[in-house]
Amino acid sequence: MDTLKNTDRFYLSDGGLETWMVFEEGFDLPCFSAAVLLDTAEGRAALTAYFERFIALARDSGRGFVMDTPTWRCGAAWAAPLGLGLHETLAINGRATAFMAAIRDRHETAQLPILLNGLVGPAGDAYAPDVALGPDEACLVHTPQVRALAAAGVDMISAMTLTHAGEAAGIAQAAAEIDLPVVISFTLETDGRLPSGEPLDEAIAEVDAWTGAAPLHYMINCAHPDHFRDVVANPAPWLDRIGGVRANASRMSHAELDASEVLDDGDPVELGALHGDLLRLLPNLRIIGGCCGTDHRHVGCIAGHAHRRRAA
Template structure:
């Protein structure tokens, strides 16, 4: 169903990847390692996670667009969950439980244009100085999380903030092997390039070539429109923009003690302008620092 709905190309979809900053700054919650999945364990914080997705469903209904609900599994992989005390067996149940939470929201919506996705994160902090990972190592590594998701009700998986082509390729191959449709979302620096200096469109071509175009399509996320506006190049395989509210660099945001929500009105105008130059884009959303105000203004600008 995900491929059919998203490949029709005549409907826009909203996503909300800014849940982490919302949880920290607006709900006053602690997210060790920026992991939100531990919040599944308590009824009150579990309800907050469900509420974030319900707000997205409500906005999508109001704006007459579809939406993709991401389960809070971005950090639910072996290396990033281990310091939090989760072993591989526990992570299998965490991934399944996270999907079930979002599935409950989708089921209550009773709409065909509400899709359930599991958020997939990179093996290491994407903004840290980390060693290069081979395609095969990434393939094997991400296979564990994909395996835990393949028998759930997810329509697809969405890999967010990948900035190394080898790992992105391996992750796509792992999803393909598990029979899971995947959207690959890359993150760029303020110059519109990936961390290693590769141009966004070149990275897409490289990853596509090494994965036999197994991804459904590509997106860019966790960057401000001023960072990626000139990098999209109307690439036909780039079909999503999930923007930060702030124009600060990743290093500056990591050190911030207060939420930088940017200018929601201006953000909506910037996304609409980029969309006019990149008509293939149909998935829009907010990443760090955004909330439903930003998403509503983005949807309004597009309309």
């Protein structure tokens, strides 16, 4: 994964896949799992169109693209809620990887590197630590999905929207055991802390200590920049470990988002401008994209500000 260590190359990611499919495309996603889109021709076409918009942004702006498999809620812990067996759930991870690999193969060039990212989500609620796992337990829970994605050919694993350090360490360990690059992304509340109450710097330090600094880097996702800008405002060595941000367009709290029946897509132009500060504050930031409520408009605005900041 030397490409992710090259700070001269920026990578874009997509936006809020699940919120786009529910609110803009009208799909029903049981357990908010985008993996069900693979089951129909309509769903597969929507996935293709969705990702090709972001691939075009990356190509036109001279960046690489980190392309997620739609497997955020397709781990062992979600088999029963989805009405599936473990074997069937793991097979879906393989199908998802093959589907996304075909999209990559149609678009990747020397000027447009595309990293196939095996996406892993928390075993419980992404907005609240209803399931608190220690590192060893989390490793057991997540190892089947991590290994299924690895066997299917992903380039890396990213664990997104994690609520506490213990689960993050277990996922990182599961990937490290098979020498698969792994990125850990925490979600933050409006006070800039993890839903567990842990400060971000302490959570990163704990995971690095438990795993021998196994993650390539850390990310922040599913939080508006206003929620965490003060947390990263003062220079400190731990900020070097943050390599990506996928922010929400909405300033709502997680509780408010969970209860909302309409999509708050915020202001794409404003969100892009706010990333100018983040690029200044986070020296190793090299993956940028969106999360809940964002789409290609938001990521395009973010990419534009990133281009101007880097050029300056």
